[in-house]
Amino acid sequence: MISINALISANNISVIKNEKAILKNIDIQINKNDFVSIIGPNGAGKTMLLKCLMGFYKPDFGQINKKSNLKIGYMPQNINITNTMPINVSSFITVRKKFDKISFKQVILETQIDNIIHKQLSVLSGGEMQRVLLARSLLNNPDLLILDEPAQNLDISGQMNFYKLLQSIYVKRNLSILMVSHDLHLVMVSTKRVLCLSNHICCSGKPQHITKDPEFISMFGKDMANMMAVYQHSNSHDHNQNFIIGEENN
Amino acid sequence: MIIIKTLSLEKKITDPFIIRGILAGIAVALISGLVGCFVVWRRMSYYGESIAHSSLLGVGLGILMGIGINPGVIFTCLLFGILFLWLQQSKVLSSDTLLGVLSHLALSVGVIVISMNRVKIDIHSFLFGDILTVTQNDLWGMYLAVLVVVIIICLNWSSLLLVTIDEDLAKAEGVNPLFINLLLTSILTIVVAVSIQIIGLLLITSMLIIPAAASRRLVNSPETMAVVATVIGILSVIIGIFLSVEIDAPSGPSIVVVSAVLFFLSPVLAMLLNKK
Numbered sequence: 001m002i003s004i005n006a007l008i009s010a011n012n013i014s015v016i017k018n019e020k021a022i023l024k025n026i027d028i029q030i031n032k033n034d035f036v037s038i039i040g041p042n043g044a045g046k047t048m049l050l051k052c053l054m055g056f057y058k059p060d061f062g063q064i065n066k067k068s069n070l071k072i073g074y075m076p077q078n079i080n081i082t083n084t085m086p087i088n089v090s091s092f093i094t095v096r097k098k099f100d101k102i103s104f105k106q107v108i109l110e111t112q113i114d115n116i117i118h119k120q121l122s123v124l125s126g127g128e129m130q131r132v133l134l135a136r137s138l139l140n141n142p143d144l145l146i147l148d149e150p151a152q153n154l155d156i157s158g159q160m161n162f163y164k165l166l167q168s169i170y171v172k173r174n175l176s177i178l179m180v181s182h183d184l185h186l187v188m189v190s191t192k193r194v195l196c197l198s199n200h201i202c203c204s205g206k207p208q209h210i211t212k213d214p215e216f217i218s219m220f221g222k223d224m225a226n227m228m229a230v231y232q233h234s235n236s237h238d239h240n241q242n243f244i245i246g247e248e249n250n
Numbered sequence: 251m252i253i254i255k256t257l258s259l260e261k262k263i264t265d266p267f268i269i270r271g272i273l274a275g276i277a278v279a280l281i282s283g284l285v286g287c288f289v290v291w292r293r294m295s296y297y298g299e300s301i302a303h304s305s306l307l308g309v310g311l312g313i314l315m316g317i318g319i320n321p322g323v324i325f326t327c328l329l330f331g332i333l334f335l336w337l338q339q340s341k342v343l344s345s346d347t348l349l350g351v352l353s354h355l356a357l358s359v360g361v362i363v364i365s366m367n368r369v370k371i372d373i374h375s376f377l378f379g380d381i382l383t384v385t386q387n388d389l390w391g392m393y394l395a396v397l398v399v400v401i402i403i404c405l406n407w408s409s410l411l412l413v414t415i416d417e418d419l420a421k422a423e424g425v426n427p428l429f430i431n432l433l434l435t436s437i438l439t440i441v442v443a444v445s446i447q448i449i450g451l452l453l454i455t456s457m458l459i460i461p462a463a464a465s466r467r468l469v470n471s472p473e474t475m476a477v478v479a480t481v482i483g484i485l486s487v488i489i490g491i492f493l494s495v496e497i498d499a500p501s502g503p504s505i506v507v508v509s510a511v512l513f514f515l516s517p518v519l520a521m522l523l524n525k526k
Contacts, residue, residue: 096423
C-alpha cells in the first residue's frame with residue numbers, strides 16, 4: 001500500500017548481481033513536494049536505486065509502489081550523442097514527447113535555453129547541455145523529477161548556477177525532486193532530506209542533522225562534515241527560499 | 251554482359267536487363283539510405299558487415315535445402331543477429347571481438363557449404379553483384395520489402411531516434427532497447443536480402459555507410475540526412491550501373507566507386523551551400 005502523500009516508494013528492495021548485494025533492504029519514500037538527495041561513494045548503488053524506482057530494473061526482492069498516473073521526468077548525467085547525428089536543441093527536446101505549445105514555450109524560458117533552441121546539439125557547452133536535458137525532463141509537466149548527478153560535468157560556477165536554477169524550478173513548479181549528487185556542499189543547501197547510501201542506507205535525515213551522524217562522519221570524514229555545516233550556515237542567509245523550507249522542516 | 255556492351259547508348263537505356271538492374275538498384279538505395287543513417291549514428295558498421303557476410307551461408311543453405319536463396323538468407327541472417335545479441339548480453343567480450351569471431355565463422359562455413367559438390371552457383375556474382383540475375387519476380391519481392399522496411403521505420407522513427415541518442419534516456423521513457431535492436435537486426439537482414447543481387451554481399455555495408463556519410467555535411471536534421479542519403483544512393487546506383495555496363499565490371503564495385511566519388515565531393519558541395 002502507498003500512503004496518500006507518497007508519490008513513489010521502495011519497500012525493502014534488494015538487488016543482487018554476481019552474488020554481491022548492490023542494494024540491500026532499501027526503504028525510501030518520496031512525498032509530494034519532497035526534495036531528496038542521495039549521496040554516497042562510487043559503486044554505492046545510487047544509479048541502480050534510481051533505475052529500480054523508474055521501473056527499468058526489477059529488484060530481486062521487495063516492491064516499488066507508485067501513485068497511479070505518476071508522471072516522472074528523468075534527467076541523465078549526460079548523453080553520449082556524437083557529431084554524426086545532426087539534430088538541433090528543439091528537435092531533441094521534443095523527440096518522442098507529447099506536449100503542447102504553451103508548455104514548450106514555458107519550459108524553454110524557465111530553463112533559459114530560448115536563445116540556443118536552434119543550435120546543433122553537438123556544439124553546446126556543458127552548462128547549456130545540462131539545461132537542455134533539464135528542459136526535456138520537464139516537458140511533460142512531471143510530478144517527480146529524477147536527476148542522476150546532473151552537474152557532474154560542470155565547473156564550480158556552472159554547478160552553482162545549475163542548482164540555483166533547479167531550486168527555482170522546484171519552488172515555482174511545486175514538484176518533487178529526487179537527485180543523486182556528489183556535490184555535497186551544494187546539495188545540502190537546497191535539499192530537504194539527505195539519504196546516505198552505501199549499498200544499504202547508512203543514514204538519512206535533514207541535512208543539518210546528517211552531518212552530525214557518526215555514520216556520515218565515518219564515510220566522508222570529519223573535515224567534510226565540518227565544511228558542510230559551514231556551507232549550510234553561510235548560504236541560508238543568501239537564499240531566503242531555502243531558509244523558509246528549512247524552517248518548515250524544523 | 252559483353253553483348254550488352256556492344257549496344258548503342260540508346261539501346262542500353264531501353265535494354266530490359268539494365269532497366270531491371272536499375273529498378274533493383276533504386277530499391278536498394280531507397281532502404282539503404284534510411285537504414286544506413288542508423289548504422290552510421292549507432293556505429294554499427296561492423297555489425298552490418300557481419301550480417302552481410304553471414305548471408306553467404308544463407309545462400310548456400312537455401313540452395314542446398316532447396317528452399318530458395320532469399321528465405322535462406324533471411325533465416326541465416328536473423329539467426330546470426332539473434333545469436334550475436336544473445337552473446338552480447340554477457341558483456342565479457344566486446345561486441346567488436348564477438349563480431350570478429352561470428353562474422354568470419356559464418357563466411358567460412360558459407361564458402362565450405364557452397365564449395366560442396368551439390369551446390370553449383372557462380373560465387374562471384376553473390377560476392378560482387380550481377381544485374382543480369384535480377385528477374386521480374388525478384389523486383390516485386392524487392393519493392394515489397396522496401397515498403398515493409400519504410401513502414402516499420404516510419405512507425406518507430408521517434409523510438410529509434412531516442413535509443414540512438416541515448417539508451418538510458420530511452421529506457422527511462424519507456425522504450426525497450428532490446429526490442430529496438432531486434433527491429434534493427436531484422437531490418438538489416440532485409441536490406442542484405444534485397445541488396446545481394448545488385449551490390450554483392452561483400453560490399454553491402456558500403457551502400458549503408460557511404461551515402462549516409464556523404465549526406466552528413468549537407469544537412470542539419472536526422473530526417474533530411476535520411477532523405478539526402480537516399481538521393482545520393484539512387485544517383486550512385488544509376489550512374490554506377492551504366493558505368494559497370496560501359497567498362498564490363500561487376501555492378502557492386504561500380505556503384506560503390508560512384509558513391510565514394512560523391513562522398514569526396516560532398517564537402518565541396520557543403521561549402522558551396524554554406525556560401526549562399
